Amino acid sequence: MASLKQLSIFIAVAEKLRMSEAAKALYVSQPTVSQTISDLESELGVELFERGRKQLVLTPHGRLLLEHARRVMEQVDLMNAAVKDAAPVRELRIGSTLSIANTLLAPIGRYLADNHPDIQSTYFIENTRSLENRLLHSELDVALIEGQVQSGQIAKLPLVRDTLMVICYREHPFWGRSSIQPQELSAQPFILREQGSGTRKIFEDYLRLAKVDVRVVGESCSSAAIIDMVRHGLGLGVISHRCVERYTDAEIIHACAIEGMPMDRLFYICYNSRMPVRSQMQDFIESCKQVVREG
Secondary structure: OOOOOHHHHHHHHHHHHHHHHHHHOOOHHHHHHHHHHHHHHHHOOOEEEEEEOOEEEEEEHHHHHHHHHHHHHHHHHHHHHHHOOOOOEEEEEEEOOOOHHHOHHHHHHHHHHHHOOEEEEEEEEEEHHHHHHHHHHHOOEEEEOOOOOOOOOOOEEEEEEEEEEEEEEOOOOOOOOOEOOOHHOOOOOEEOOOOHHHHHHHHHHHHHHHHHOOOOEEEOHHHHHHHHHHHHHOOOOEEEHHHHHHHOOOOOOOEEEEEOOOOOEEEEEEEEOOOOOHHHHHHHHHHHHHHHOOO
């Protein structure tokens, strides 16, 4: 009979269709993955994959096993969730993108701790792409995300509206202006968030629509680092207006909008729709809404 470990490795290989990619996702060695699949095929007496030159292909037996294996693992997750809910301490794994972590996560976490002391929270600050992957693999319970998630399996609850702004340094020609034309960005040097960031994707999507090319001279996963590089004249940046208010108020940097390109977006509360919304998740969602109402 197949073990849960074997099923977990089989699902990863079936999704990635490459032993090496599955090994990387599971943080195990490739020989371990290969041996597990070989053992599983021997135990079941069927071939689960056709070994192609570039990638694996699921056989009919493999597709059937994948369907049942996913059901088994979902039931295991439901069982684990039920047991955790019965524990005196309710554990909650919270993800957040950087823009939200810089502006909303701390007051939400404080409100949650003050009103639900039995919830033990762990926080993960990453970009949209990483958080979506964690949610899909049940490595997070809930996440605050400003980017567009790709999977239809992720439920999204709108939380609050946000706007992206172009930021510049004092000596730049944009300083003092409330708005700029999209064409004025052509060939301007930019320091952007890293690939996979929701902020960067929104800005680059707008640029494509406006048919404007900019020069990316740097990238960072840190909004503070981007702001500091901008204020020292190394380039322009694109940041949430929530992240830069204290800097613009102090006239350390200046923020302006792009005419005809309102870079509005929503902050979302996200979770895996195939997993149950446990009591601590519901308490977190209500805490988020309350902090926004009071803000």
